[in-house]
Amino acid sequence: xxxxxxxxxxxxxxxxxxxxxxxxxxxxxxxxxxxxxxxxxxxxxxxxxxxxxxxxxxxxxxxxxxxxxxxxxxxxx
Numbered sequence: 001x002x003x004x005x006x007x008x009x010x011x012x013x014x015x016x017x018x019x020x021x022x023x024x025x026x027x028x029x030x031x032x033x034x035x036x037x038x039x040x041x042x043x044x045x046x047x048x049x050x051x052x053x054x055x056x057x058x059x060x061x062x063x064x065x066x067x068x069x070x071x072x073x074x075x076x077x
Contacts, residue, residue, distance in 0.1 A: 011053060018045065021052035024059050028066065 006027045011018045021033045021044050030036040033052055037044040043058040 010056070011050065013047065017056040018053035019056050019059055021054050024054045027059075028062065029068075 006023050007019050009020050009023070011020075021036065025031075025033050025036045028036065030039070033044060036054075040058075040062055043054050043062070045053045045055070047053060
């Protein structure tokens with residue numbers, strides 16, 4: 001099984017791992033970060049001086065409930 005590596009950037013803040021929201025959007029097939037946020041309210045975090053972020057655990061929660069995405073990505077983060 002080949003692992004697809006979309007998340008080359010991870011940001012650790014206070015023992016929490018964040019992914020770039022733009023990468024999460026792409027991995028889940030959303031057209032925009034706004035669309036991602038409207039479908040999954042409150043997962044996109046805005047932290048001063050950083051791009052929009054998503055907790056890795058939030059991404060995994062979404063991924064495990066989306067059969068098409070898990071088939072495409074073949075793993076959780």
